[in-house]
Amino acid sequence: MPRPRQFDEKRVLSSVQAAFWDKGYAGTSLDDLLAASGLGKGSLYGAFGDKRSLFLRVLREYDDANDAMLRTRLEQSDRAVDVVRDFVTGPLxxxxxxxxxxxxxxxxxxxELSADVAEVAAVARRSYAATTTLLAEAVRRAQREGDVTPHVDPDETAHAVLAGQLGLLVLGRVGQDPxxxxTMAGTLLQGLLPPP
Known part of the structure; x- marks a missing residue:
């Protein structure tokens, strides 16, 4: 009979996620994972599999959490246009x-990995498809609420919002001045979400 786990799985995954996020997959060593998790190698790999399996689990959970957060914001927001704006400007x-x-x-x-790791590319495609669906829903609602002109196509706008946000994230990652x-984010949003 297997022994019950003596650690908080959510805490371990959160700590491991931070290590991967800070250093990337290739830059995160086993020692980094052990230090972040507070577990020994046998316990870490026994519970989560090898480094790749652990990373893919962390990535999927991160993606699921972001999807749930965006859905919740859209459901709870007074104005849908604010959800789209926050999606672009939040990380900045x-x-x-x-x-x-x-x-x-x-x-x-x-x-880092999409060209070489099919599972990562699949997670990214699934995530970006779900995000654009939610953003398109937000743009449609913003049009109904009178905050965005009815002349823009919600699906095309959602794709452009995602592309713009990803571009800003890349520029931020390389140290662009905040x-x-x-200013870039404001210009992007002004062009993509024109008022009626």
Missing amino acids: RDPDGAEARRGCLLANTAM AILS
């Missing part, structure tokens, strides 16, 4: 740019 609000330099775990991973990123 840190005045010293630390959050922008950290980037998005999924976007960072997609750039004030310039904020």
